[in-house]
Amino acid sequence: MEYDGAGQAGSVLGRLLGERADLRPRARDLKSLVEAEVAAANELATNSGVEAVREALAATNPEALERQKQVKRTGLKELPNATEGEVILRFAPNPNGPLTIGHARGVSINSEYARMYSGKVVLRFDDTDTRVKTPLPEAYDWIETEYEWLAGRPADIIIRASERMPIYLEYATKMLEGGFGYVCRCSAADFKALRDASQACPCRPRSVEANLADWSAMNDGSISEGEAVVRVKTDLDLPNPALRDWPALRIQHTPHPMVGDAYKVWPLLDFQSAIEDHLQGVTHIVRGKDLMDSTRKQTLLYEHFGWTYPEPLYWGRVKVHEFGGFSTSGMRAAIADGDYSGWDDARLPTLSALRRRGFDSQALREFWLDLGLTQKDISISMQTIESFNSSVIDSRCERRSFVREPLSLSLDASGVGGAPESVAIARHPHGDIAGVREWVLGPEILIETADAGIGSLRLKDLADVNIDAGAARASVEAWDRMDKRPIIHWLPTEMGRPARLSRPEGDEICIESGILEDVDLEEGAIIQLERVGFARIDSIPTDGLVELLYLHG
RNA sequence: GCUCGUGUGGUGUAGUUCGGUCCAUCAUGACGGACUCUCGAUCCGUCGACCCGGGUUCAAAUCCCGGCACGAGCACCA
Structure with missing residues (x-):
């Protein structure tokens, strides 16, 4: 059948x-x-x-x-080996800048898993590199705020690695004392050559005492940067050369922006993160799959200490069509050069920029949760995020008229008579927001120059009109809608005030000037400009241009 | 090169553990239509995919073998 x-x-x-x-x-x-x-x-x-x-x-x-159709599973996949109430996750950004749209995935997924299992999220600042990715002092607070904005609640535990240095150094000492780590004085290049040949370096067989002596020399500053590194002993025949005797701590004499020059030796991510995950009782680690080798290195360290490694999960690489490649350090440099006005410049893929433009945290979160957790490398489009955002914000955005490149016309109702003195237009077409906007009607109206060529138009909520050939007069044919002629937005001249709309276009900002309906404008509000799109009211000076920031269509 | 990982419509995802209720889910997109006094919203319809080749089986997106493609790691970065 x-x-x-x-x-x-x-x-x-x-x-x-x-x-x-x-x-x-x-x-x-x-x-x-x-x-x-x-x-x-x-x-x-x-x-x-x-x-x-x-x-x-x-x-x-x-x-x-009845034919049954299969249904799509909703929500995140179950976490392996998870017990309700005992799940501890972590989100560990580097505070060398504020969060970007990519970080939003980590915040959304970790906080959602914590919600699903009544667990906790540790927000950990991995700030143990003083030189290559120098921490930005302001970023710590920014990230805490942005995390809370997106997750809907603050992180359960907040940790700064730089404040826990004594603990890491102590574990490094334990490792040396236990004989499963050693101080290596080889150059990076020499070591790599030996490692690739599965050969032990000359420093490896030295005694625990010799290692501890070098270790204290590293810490008191008498060995200079690059002259020594602490390694974790592993099987040198490991098939993956990257894992063999991997480096755990190195010397950095550059002062740390938060703790100064108190330490000469800093742990690398693989060591610091491994120790801290264990101390915090982390049960599940969700990380990028570029960190798979990290998992393997850290597992080797856990074996030395006799600990059990958390359950790792991975996501693939994410690219956003509209932004291409971006890095926090790259943005930081570009901002310093004056290419961008700041971290919340509308062209930047930072959370602060998206937030400023009017993206809703719930929409962002739903978007990332809908993508879920897969190891596929993906390429996403802002269009999809915008669609999530529209569905969240549409019902709470009032409508306003914004006439770009305005053309002034006289309104001629002599043919039909009965011109109203004012019109009342709904603040929201479905009444999601109650109330009307009152427009006093004068002798002149504004329409967009681009619309004038059509000739026969409907002024939304007012009248069917004909524009004369000289584009100077709009003659009313009827107040009620008579046919299917195009509907345009417009504005009585005296109801508007000058404004300009900034719209990020790739690396440019394109500006459209026009006249904005001057009814109950509120700084910071997100409105929908009829036939244009959503925008945020960035600033309303006492006199002068109202600044509008375009969000999306 | 070595090591690891991933391949389902344009994009993203479900289904793959344990083959069958899958002529493959949902969202986004594109196209068409309805409705609405916005190019917004809503509603309806259409389009469009199991990387390739073998094998096992009554039956393969799912299992096996072999290719291919893409990505990542191989930092004294995170």
């Missing part, structure tokens, strides 16, 4: 066996039986019409008329 008399015996058999596992051993016998039945049904459908089959079915087996 479903296939118009062209049913396939094979798929019928498939369904049957799927439901009746007990019949599977007799599949071969069944096949001929099913073929005969399907042929009969097809014949009935062909000869007597599909309706006959429907009737026959309704009489014998009515529930078969």
Whole structure:
């Protein structure tokens, strides 16, 4: 029936066996039986019409008329080995700048898992590099705020690695004392050559005492940068050369912006993160798959300490079409050069920029949760995020008229008479927001120059008009809507004030000037400009231009 | 090169653990239509995918083998 008399015996058999596992051993016998039945049904459908089959079915087996479709699983996949109430996750950004749209994935997923299992999220600042990715002191607070904005609640535990240095150094000492770590004085290049050949470096077999002596020399500053590094001993025959005797701590004499020059030796991510995850009792680590080797290195360290490694999960690389590649350090340099006005410059993919433009945290969060957690490298489009955002904000954005490149016309109602003194237009078309905007009608109106060429138009909520050839007069043909002519937005001249709309276009900011409806404008509000799109009111000076920041269509 | 990972419509995702109820889910997009006094919203419809080749099986997106493509790591960055 479903296939118009062209049913396939094979798929019928498939369904049957799927439901009746007990019949599977007799599949071969069944096949001929099913073929005969399907042929009969097809014949009935062909000869007597599909309706006959429907009737026959309704009489014998009515529930078969309903076809069930598969449904999409919603929400995040279950966390492996998770116990309700005992899940601890972590989100560990480098505070060398504020959060970007990519970080939003980490915040959304970690906080959502914590919510699902009544667990906790540790917000940890991995700020143990004083030179290459120097921490930005302001960024700590920014990130805490941005985390809370996106997650809907603050992080449960907040930690700064730089404040916990004594602990890491102590564990490094334990490692040396335990003989599963050593101080290596080889140059990076020499070590790499030995490592790639699965050869031990000369420093490896030295005694614990010799290592501890070098260790204190590293810490008191008498060994200079690059002259020594602490390594974790591993099997040198590991198939992956990257894991062999990996570096755990190195010397950095550059002062740390938060703790100054108190330390000469700083742990690398793999060491610091491993120790801290254990101390915080982290049960699940969600990280980028570029950190898979990190998991393997850290697991080797956990084996030395006799600890159990958390459950790791990974996501793939994310690219945003509209932004291409970006890095926090790259943005930091560009801002310093004056290419951008700041971290919240509308062209930047930072959370502060998106927030300023009017993206809703809930929409961002829903977007990332909808993508879920997969290891595929993906390329997403802002369009999709914008669509999530529209559905969240539409019902709470009032409408306003913004006439770009305004053209002044006299409104001539002499043909029909009965011109109203004012019009009342809903603040929101479905009444999601109550109330109206009152427009006092004068002798002149403004329309967009681009609309003037059409000739026969409907001024939204007012009248069907004809624009004369000189584009100077709009003659009212009727107040009520008479036909399907295009509807345009407009404005009585005295109801508006000058404004300009900034719209990020790739690396440029394009500016459109016009006249904005001057009714209850509120700084910071997100409004929908009719026929233009959503925008945020950035500033309303006492006199001068109102600044509008474009959000999306 | 070595090591690891990933391949489902244009994009993103569900289904893959344990083959069958999958002529493959949902969202976004594109196209068409309805409705609405916005190019917004809503509603309806259409389009469009299991990387390739073998194998196992009554039956493969799912299992096996072999390719190919893409990505990442191989930093004294995170």
